[in-house]
Amino acid sequence: MDIPFTPAKHLVRLMRARKLSATEVMQAFIAQVERANPKVNAIVTFLPEQALKEARALDRKKGPKPPLAGLPIAYKDLVNTRGIRTTLGSLVYEDNVPMEDALLVERLKAAGAITLGKTNTPEFGAGSNTFNKVFGATRNPYDLSRTAGGSSGGAAAAVASGMLPFADGSDLAASLRNPGNYCNVVGFRPTPGRVPTYPAVNAWDTQPVLGPIAHTVEDAAFLLSAMAGPDRRAPVSISEPGSLFARPLKRSFKKVRIAWTRDFGGLPVEPDVTTTLEKQRAVFKSLGCVVEEACPDFSGATEAFETLRAVSFAMRYAPLLETHRAELKDTVIWNIEQGLALDGAKIARAERLRTEVYQRLRAFLEKYEFLLGPVNQLPPFPVDTEYPTEIAGVKLFNYLDWMKSCYYITLASHPAISVPAGFTPGGLPVGLQIVGRYRDDVGVLQLAHAFEAETRVWQRRPPLAG
Numbered sequence: 001m002d003i004p005f006t007p008a009k010h011l012v013r014l015m016r017a018r019k020l021s022a023t024e025v026m027q028a029f030i031a032q033v034e035r036a037n038p039k040v041n042a043i044v045t046f047l048p049e050q051a052l053k054e055a056r057a058l059d060r061k062k063g064p065k066p067p068l069a070g071l072p073i074a075y076k077d078l079v080n081t082r083g084i085r086t087t088l089g090s091l092v093y094e095d096n097v098p099m100e101d102a103l104l105v106e107r108l109k110a111a112g113a114i115t116l117g118k119t120n121t122p123e124f125g126a127g128s129n130t131f132n133k134v135f136g137a138t139r140n141p142y143d144l145s146r147t148a149g150g151s152s153g154g155a156a157a158a159v160a161s162g163m164l165p166f167a168d169g170s171d172l173a174a175s176l177r178n179p180g181n182y183c184n185v186v187g188f189r190p191t192p193g194r195v196p197t198y199p200a201v202n203a204w205d206t207q208p209v210l211g212p213i214a215h216t217v218e219d220a221a222f223l224l225s226a227m228a229g230p231d232r233r234a235p236v237s238i239s240e241p242g243s244l245f246a247r248p249l250k251r252s253f254k255k256v257r258i259a260w261t262r263d264f265g266g267l268p269v270e271p272d273v274t275t276t277l278e279k280q281r282a283v284f285k286s287l288g289c290v291v292e293e294a295c296p297d298f299s300g301a302t303e304a305f306e307t308l309r310a311v312s313f314a315m316r317y318a319p320l321l322e323t324h325r326a327e328l329k330d331t332v333i334w335n336i337e338q339g340l341a342l343d344g345a346k347i348a349r350a351e352r353l354r355t356e357v358y359q360r361l362r363a364f365l366e367k368y369e370f371l372l373g374p375v376n377q378l379p380p381f382p383v384d385t386e387y388p389t390e391i392a393g394v395k396l397f398n399y400l401d402w403m404k405s406c407y408y409i410t411l412a413s414h415p416a417i418s419v420p421a422g423f424t425p426g427g428l429p430v431g432l433q434i435v436g437r438y439r440d441d442v443g444v445l446q447l448a449h450a451f452e453a454e455t456r457v458w459q460r461r462p463p464l465a466g
Contacts, residue, residue: 001030004162005461010218011165012069016193022070022114026055029072029435030114033163037403039464041401042157043074043164044135045118054114065245066112067226073108074117076155078125078170079103081115084271089123091327092320103198103231104168104210105390106300110149111226119167121155124317125398126332128232128386129153129179137383140182141462142429148167148379149179155213156183166214172309174376174406176211180418181375181384181431184458186220186448187213187418189410191346191439196234201314201316203235206413207308215458217419217449221222221245224441244442249449254288256447259368263377264405268394270378272424277374277432283454284372296364296371298408300353305411306400307342307350331399361412362438370447371435375418377405379428405433415441419448420457 003025005171011348014020030048037043051072057068075081078088082105085095099187100143101109109115120138130153131137132412138153140146148157152169156179159167160324169176171189192206212223228242260281263269284291313335320328321336328336365371377391387399398401409416412437421432432451452458 003331006033006214007015008165008214009032009069009073010224012067015069016065022055022058022167023052025070026051026072026114026116029165030163033116035203036141036161036163036464040139040141040148040157040161041136041174042120042148042154042161043117044120046464047084047115050117051114053302058112058114063358066110068108068112068145071113072116072121074114074155074158074164074198075105075115075153075168076167076169077118077121077319079168081118084115084118085456086118087134087195089125089134091119091133092324094134103196103233104227108168113226114301115373116164119158119292121151122153123332125151125170125172125175126329126335127151127387127406128385128403129347129385130175130179131383131385139383140380141361141429141464142184143380145358145382147383147385149380150212151175152187153179156180156185157186158186159183159185159213160217161464162461164214166219168223168227170208170210171410172208172307173400173410174403174449177406177416177431177433178377178416180213182380182429184218184429184460185213185215186420186421186460188220188224188225188445189212190228190441191238191415193236193238194441195224196229196237198231198233200234202312204311206236207312207410217452218249219359221249221445226365227309238439246326246444249446251446251450252288253447256289257362257368257372258284258291259274259370259371260291260296261293261373264408265295265298265379267279267337267404268392269351269374270392272379273374273377273430276422276430280451282433285450287450292368294368296361298357301357301408301411304350304353304357305337305407307346308334308354309400309465310339310342310415311347312339339455345446347417355409358412361414365414365437374405375431375433377402378432379424379426388444395398407434409435414438415444417444417448421455423460
């Protein structure tokens with residue numbers, strides 16, 4: 001049995017039926033990490049002995065198994081793990097060992113997940129190319145010369161390579177969807193508040209979210225069922241329980257109206273991305289959907305997002321400019337300084353623009369139930385290129401410009417998923433972004449699941465999978 005590429009839900013069923021032990025499952029994933037990780041550098045802190053000890057203890061335990069039943073997980077290196085090195089991808093925190101677990105870790109431990117390590121991330125999660133001065137770069141499993149995306153690039157590359165059954169990630173600009181797209185796995189950005197965050201510098205911030213990465217939509221929903229649900233430490237958390245996502249995803253989409261956009265209203269997009277996605281448009285018609293060319297108005301989104309992101313960076317990291325400036329990468333310094341230079345009028349204008357973008361997208365999705373378009377505007381680029389400076393001949397101006405197809409949706413707080421949709425002629429993955437109505441996370445998962453069942457693109461493994 002090929003355990004590392006067996007869907008997580010099926011592994012759980014086998015362990016509950018005692019046809020597989022947690023120890024056997026853990027041994028298989030550890031062997032895959034040892035085989036694949038030296039090539040991709042996705043898992044940066046590796047704890048095989050600790051994980052095996054916990055798996056053996058779970059096998060000895062009598063009675064019902066917890067929901068995740070001994071499956072391994074490696075947390076993104078931005079997430080606090082008690083007693084386990086957590087660097088944030090920064091030299092400043094190179095030796096940081098937290099004294100307590102983040103809320104996410106508390107939940108997944110309680111659900112039976114066993115910690116196998118930490119996954120790589122860019123410095124402070126800034127940028128959608130996963131590299132840092134502590135651990136180096138994470139490479140794309142489908143082409144080791146290319147980026148795995150980011151900032152959850154380590155998580156996506158680990159799942160794609162069969163080193164993990166699923167993984168947690170976070171998304172501010174594009175950080176769940178981008179690496180999902182680039183690594184041919186599912187990356188789901190839920191509605192803000194769906195997965196509560198604690199600790200957080202700003203507990204009311206609704207731009208960054210936590211979410212799942214997995215081989216399949218069903219496994220992403222499975223992990224989300226353990227991640228989601230309210231917590232009083234997170235004041236914006238949604239009251240619905242995580243069990244909402246444990247239900248079957250099958251649904252009829254007959255006569256459901258869908259908007260299809262090639263470019264989110266005029267963004268530059270590389271031809272290979274457009275061509276690959278256009279081939280899949282007919283799938284939605286075969287599902288019974290009514291598919292129309294349409295796109296909401298995203299004017300003002302760039303100004304609002306860049307302003308509010310800069311405020312966030314100033315809030316989190318401004319003190320480091322005085323004490324650790326030499327250890328920070330240039331883009332982080334730029335983003336902090338952008339925030340410190342803002343005045344009240346600019347911040348107020350950004351909040352107003354964000355509200356306008358939200359209301360336009362909300363109204364648009366009253367007519368259409370879903371908006372479909374590219375995740376990224378270009379295929380995976382060379383890993384030693386910090387960020388793209390041009391797309392389809394159009395010059396870009398900063399390290400965020402190439403992520404607009406994702407961060408437009410971030411700004412509007414709607415749920416969105418990247419689901420595998422095909423490959424370029426050069427063999428690079430391309431994902432489809434499905435955006436749903438505000439808080440209709442289930443609907444997004446259902447449509448992605450229906451598309452995935454028809455296309456099965458996720459089943460194409462990377463060459464190094466073994």
